[in-house]
Amino acid sequence: MEFYVLLTSATGAIVLLGWLVWSRAHHLSFPLGIGLIYYWSLFGAWSIVQDRLGGESGKRYDYLEAKLFPVMLDDNYLMTLLLYAAFIILIEIALLLFLKPGPLPDDTWPAPIDVSHGVLLCLAVLCGIGSYALIREPLEMADSMNLSTYMVTRGGLGELPPYFTIHQLLSRGALLSTAIGLSIVSSGREARLFVGSDGWAVRAGYLAVAAGLFWFALILGNKNELLFVGIGGGLLYLANARRPRLAALTLTGAVGFVGLWLVDTLRGLPLAAVAGGLQDLEPAHWLNAAQFVASSNEAFAAHFSLYGALALNVPLTYGESVLSMLASVIPRFAWPNRPPDIYLHYADSIGVAEGQGFTIHHATGWYLNFGVLGILAGALLWGWVWARCSVDAHPVGPHRSRFWILWGRVLPWMFVASIPMLIRAGFEGYKALLVEAFLLPTVILLLASTDGTFCRVLRLNPDRRTPLLAE
Incomplete structure (x- = not known):
């Protein structure tokens, strides 16, 4: 029964804090993002607890247990739920601390x-x-x-x-x-x-x-x-x-x-x-498409990972992910044996079946590097980065270059779009976030901007100048 109590109280706290975040920013991206984190962290737990207590959720995750490990309602699973709940709640608290009040965007933004x-x-x-x-x-x-x-x-x-x-x-x-x-x-x-x-x-x-x-x-x-x-x-x-x-x-x-x-x-x-x-x-x-979100194994694969680390006593790496992230700037074809990311350490430690795809929860990545304190630090960093994306979106003065204006205009939305990717990776996922979610759309818009260098060279609207900032 304590599992339902924990899930209910944690979900209530997450919803309340999510409403406070929404009331500060007034944009759908924040409750949507919190919902995505919850889905990959705690949503699957409701089905697992129901099944272990004699119910029948109808969800498909038994094949994952057969290839990985069974999930039991023990102290390790209780700690898993507690740490995942703390991870989400600390992200929301960090948003409340660092998020700039006011709608995003508002009528004070520069001309399009x-x-x-x-x-x-x-x-x-x-x-x-x-x-x-x-x-x-x-x-x-x-x-x-x-x-x-x-x-x-x-x-x-x-x-x-x-x-x-x-x-x-x-x-x-x-x-x-x-x-x-x-x-x-x-x-x-x-x-x-x-x-x-x-x-x-x-x-x-x-x-x-x-x-x-x-x-x-x-x-x-x-x-x-x-x-x-x-x-x-x-x-x-x-x-x-x-x-x-x-x-x-x-x-x-x-x-x-x-x-x-x-x-x-x-x-x-x-x-x-x-x-x-x-x-x-x-x-x-085709009717199964309506049940896709609720029945997909996406809600379980990453959810298992912290339980496996606790139950199977996976050793900590004490910061090896930092070396892996720094080394990842060198392409693998140029350095085939560069330091692996935290997922490979986890997969080797628990003995993932060959050919079986799996994912690791973001909080698990922090835990395997720095223990429980790593999870808490990772949540605060996540919340700060998310809030920073919102702050960078606001105009700060005429000294901003075109690149940084475009960067700010795509940052809040692309960060939320990247949450499914980031939540299923260790903190090495921040490198992919920087390149694929921040730099790539900014460069695309920089090339497509009609008063930018690229379009002027191609003589696409060469004389028109869109004001960068409102007068």
């Missing part, structure tokens, strides 16, 4: 920046082609061996394909360019942050590119990349549009979740069977 949809579309196409070129050989190998492309491209044959990281970066760049462009097009000409001339050709171009990139993601099983750009693009639209069409956004979100369900359902099939798998889906199968 004009972007070229032609450049955004070109970037999406070029990045998509480059991503495909780097992964073409593994795709052909998977097809010839009648294997799932997801398994082959994610190291199921023993190692990752060459230049896999660059392929991922290009793939994310293609998806981000498309999502940002669609958000700007949907925001109208009176948008707050970004505007751009559009017409039926631009909209048709985005839809065509989006369809092609979705098919590419479906073949590769890239569910997380789609989730990232979906959340990021949706939050950017909410911030950019002065009168957001919430019904249309809700419908788009529902379609997006169906797309995620399709990727999750079909990514275990060989390439030749993907199209057939789509045709074989019956109406009853």
Whole structure:
């Protein structure tokens, strides 16, 4: 019974603090972000406790236990829930301490920046082609061996394909360019942050590119990349549009979740069977998409990790993740034996079954480096970084360069979009956050800005100057 008491009281405290954060910032990104952290931390615990106490939740996580370890309602699991709850609550407290009061954005923001949809579309196409070129050989190998492309491209044959990281970066760049462009097009000409001339050709171009990139993601099983750009693009639209069409956004979100369900359902099939798998889906199968969030094993895989570290006495590394993060700036093809991240230490210590994908909770990464104090420090750092993203978004004066203005305008939304990635990684995930969530969209918008150097060289609107700051 104490497990239900802890879950109920912790959830109540998290909801109350989340409301206080919302009342300070008045933007959907904060309750959404807190909800994402809760989903990957405590949501799965309700089902586990129910099942262990004789109930039947109907959730699928038994295969994970068979390949990893069984979860028991013991002192270690009670401590796991307590530490996860403390992790979320400390993040919220840090937000309340460091978050700047007031709506984000508000009417004091500078004039919107004009972007070229032609450049955004070109970037999406070029990045998509480059991503495909780097992964073409593994795709052909998977097809010839009648294997799932997801398994082959994610190291199921023993190692990752060459230049896999660059392929991922290009793939994310293609998806981000498309999502940002669609958000700007949907925001109208009176948008707050970004505007751009559009017409039926631009909209048709985005839809065509989006369809092609979705098919590419479906073949590769890239569910997380789609989730990232979906959340990021949706939050950017909410911030950019002065009168957001919430019904249309809700419908788009529902379609997006169906797309995620399709990727999750079909990514275990060989390439030749993907199209057939789509045709074989019956109406009853499509109804399962409505249960995707509640039934997905995403709520359990990372949730297990801290319990495994406690129950199996995984040794602490005392800061090896710091060395791993510093070494990660050197590409793996240039340094094949660079220090591994905390996930490999954890997987080796608990004996993860070969070929079984797994994730490690962010709090577990901090624990395996610095113990319980590491979890507390990691939560405060997370909350400070999140609040800092909001503070950086506010204008601070005319000395700001175009890069930093663009950086501030995408930071709050892309951080929240990256929460699913960051919560399932050790603190080495901050490197991916910096590159993929902060630098990449900023550079994309810098290239697409019509009064930027790139567009002036291409003679795209060379004489027009959008004011950087309001008079």
